[in-house]
Amino acid sequence: MTSSARPLSRAERKKQELRREIIDAAFECFAERGYHATGIADIAARLGIGHGTFYRYFENKRDIVDHVIDDLVARISTALTAENAPDAVSTLEDYREQTARIGESLARIFGEDPRVPRLLLVEAAGIDKAMAERVLDFFDLAGTLTAAYLAHGVELGYLRADLDVHNTARAITGMIMAAALSSLRRPEPAHQRQLSEAIRRVMYDGIAAHDTPG
Amino acid sequence: MTSSARPLSRAERKKQELRREIIDAAFECFAERGYHATGIADIAARLGIGHGTFYRYFENKRDIVDHVIDDLVARISTALTAENAPDAVSTLEDYREQTARIGESLARIFGEDPRVPRLLLVEAAGIDKAMAERVLDFFDLAGTLTAAYLAHGVELGYLRADLDVHNTARAITGMIMAAALSSLRRPEPAHQRQLSEAIRRVMYDGIAAHDTPG
Amino acid sequence: MTSSARPLSRAERKKQELRREIIDAAFECFAERGYHATGIADIAARLGIGHGTFYRYFENKRDIVDHVIDDLVARISTALTAENAPDAVSTLEDYREQTARIGESLARIFGEDPRVPRLLLVEAAGIDKAMAERVLDFFDLAGTLTAAYLAHGVELGYLRADLDVHNTARAITGMIMAAALSSLRRPEPAHQRQLSEAIRRVMYDGIAAHDTPG
Amino acid sequence: MTSSARPLSRAERKKQELRREIIDAAFECFAERGYHATGIADIAARLGIGHGTFYRYFENKRDIVDHVIDDLVARISTALTAENAPDAVSTLEDYREQTARIGESLARIFGEDPRVPRLLLVEAAGIDKAMAERVLDFFDLAGTLTAAYLAHGVELGYLRADLDVHNTARAITGMIMAAALSSLRRPEPAHQRQLSEAIRRVMYDGIAAHDTPG
DNA sequence: CATGAATGAGCATTCATTCAT
DNA sequence: AATGAATGAATGCTCATTCAT
Secondary structure (H helix, E strand, O other), X not given: OOOOOOOOOHHHHHHHHHHHHHHHHHHHHHHHHOOOOOOHHHHHHHHOOOHHHHHHHOOOHHHHHHHXXXXXXXXXXXXXXXXXXXXXXXXXXXXXXXXXXXXXXXXXXXXXXXXXXXXXHHHHHHOOHHHHHHHHHHHHHHHHHXXXXXXXXXHHOOEOOOOOHXXXXXXXXXXXXXXXXXXXXXOOHHHHHHHHHHXXXXXXXXXXXXXXXX | OOOOOOOOOHXXXXXXXXXXXXXXXXXXXXXXXXXXXXXXXXXXXXXXXXXXXXXXXXXXXXXXXXXXXXXXXXXXXXXXXXXXXXXXXOOHHHHHHHHHHHHHHHHHHHHHOOHHHHHHHHHHHHOOHHHHHHHHHHHHHHHHHHHHHHHHHHHHOOEXXXXXXXXXXXXXXXXXXXXXXXXXXXXXXXXXXXXXXXXXXXXXXXXXXXXXXX | OOOOOOOOOHHHHHHHHHHHHHHHHHHHHHHHHOOOOOOHHXXXXXXXXXXXXXXXXXXXXXXXXXXXXXXXXXXXXXXXXXXXXXXXXXXXXXXXXXXXXXXXXXXXXXXXXXXXXXXXXXXXXXXXXXXXXXXXXXXXXXXHHHHHHHHHHHXXXXXXXXXXXXXXXHHHHHHHHHHHHHHHHOOOHHHHHHHHHHHHHHHHHOOEOXXXXX | OOOOOOOOOHHHHHHHHHHHHHHHHHHHHHHHHOOOOOOHHHHHHHHOOOHXXXXXXXXXXXXXXXXXXXXXXXXXXXXXXXXXXXXXXXXXXHHHHHHHHHHHHHHHHHHXXXXXXXXXXXXXXXXXXXXHHHHHHHHHHHHHHHHHHHHHHHHHOOEOOOOOHHHHHHHHHHHHHHHHHHHHHOOOHHHHHHHHHHHHHHHHHOOEOOOOOO
């Protein structure tokens, strides 16, 4: 899926390795100090390489941050699509379990390394116009994916027939975003679990008292 | 509330006026070009003043952006607390109306001038560590405010007794954030109204089909 | 002819003055060290100004060298056209005197400050493609000017009727160039005078022995 | 003339060959892009060799340009001295023919490949102080050679007895230089021939009308 | 008080050169 | 011998800030 030609020479492999390390170091720097406060020299110094070396692997400062974000988005996408497809479930019960699973996946990704949500939600949008667009694209993508899940549920009848699929998906994406942001200040798994549960309760039960269905 | 001594000399008043204009100009620049891409000269040029003058009113570039954000937060807070207090309602029906009212207020603020959500949600967090904290503070504040509404509803019995007030408030804040972000790309009032409605439907009815209470 | 509005404020005058000084300092640096070996810092240091100041007066390094060359060309043009017009003479005798005068003018310009021919003939062409073109333009211009003198002479009959005006002008320009170059190594006025005389002898008498008219 | 020991091993011969190719590639790069705009990598890339290899054959960038110029000067000298010696002629008629022959040789060299005059007259002098000196040396050399021809003619009586041999030689060199420069913009053989003819007419007939001997 | 000329710290980027493989 | 990955000195340029006028 990833590699095309197997026989990578040793040199080629080392090259790919360093490239990876530069992306990782850049990720760390950008997430910790912020994009604008990070110099190419900082990234290079973190790896103990000359800063000229950086330019053998990436065009310029703007180039690498794209790769860092690509990497993050890919990591998240992979984690999410791994075991959860929109059409993998057929009952509300299954769906609740699936959303719980997805929630856990997200919690793991964002919770394990707070730099992930920090870079994605705090730093990225402020880099420049183009990156802000990318971040908005990312939210749109998340909304579209979520909408697919919802549409499937409506089709199969376990979700409200009059559900505004796209806008509800946006609302849900917003709640996920809130959870990710909240993990920056309250990274404890317990808290994240509770927030995740509260989100699911809102989704399934709403907030109103039982005897007053609205 | 704001001013203490009334008798401002004419000079003093002009000074306050220019100060205001600088804040506004800075807001426009930061929102349009981004904080890092904006120079003090840009702000001054927009007003037709010398850029040295800027420094008679604000310490430095970092200083003014704080004031710009203060200003925004104050504007939003004012709009929200104007006619809506957490304890102003006592039935679910009233509460629905109140949330609708609040939603409209927010839609107006974010929808009227897309630079408001852009600066607050796109630019601000990436400025530096301190500003990122402020943005997170802002979200926490929004959550705390929302929590007060929810707590009032639980107390009066029109909201679920087992509602996780704080985390649900965070989730709701997230949905509002999503709406604000979405206004950047889909500023049409109709769309904003639909999204707002979808959010309220999630809050009151959840997403599940009626005959399957979960 | 030069200035349009008289009432230049004191500040404006100082600005023009510094601009002049920067051009002069750049001329000196470029002529002495060469364009590529000269840093903006060198130019600024020579004037005792901060190197940021440089950029208040000129776009970039490439910008100023254009102004330096403009300046040189203007200085030379002025000196040449001062008292010598192609149609100011009507006999060969007059023409010889005019060429002698022009030769002296050139000798003065190139001889007084060897950095002038050095920058123009040694440094300039190697700066980049665009400047090389400018230098060639300059030679073409010199050729065109010279051609005008020759054409006038042919018309009035004191120069050969079958003179290939344009190519002969190019040849003469070449001899002038040789004289300018030679002034770099043999700047003594006596030598320059002799070379100038030799050039004129070639022009008027050719090199062949009298009794063998070719 | 060039090699001392005959039996060059096969390896040795290949080495010499590559050395040649590097010089040629460097010549092309320097002439086309200019010395400063050419990187060692460009030269190596043109040959398809690693740019580390370059340093096995030449000390550094400055080193090779010396060799490139050496090569050019040698090529030109060879072409000129091939069949034309200062003392090979004894009449003005012969001399005219000889200068025509030399002119044709030069025209061929400069006209065949415009990169030759470009590198020699446009790029070289701007490289650095030392190279500028070399270029001036080259002109001096050309002048000295020409002076030898003239001296021979004076001695044999077919050139003016009062000819200022050295300075006239410089003037003639200047005309040749002008022709070479002109070939950059007007490379058509016809034009070059006309310019060449005009130069010879100046040399032999001067520019004055016949009946006015000056 | 307002101005904008002057400043220089700071940073991205290039490229000749070295050297381990 | 050939290679090209690594290096870091060098430099053009920006822009927030100061201060003399």
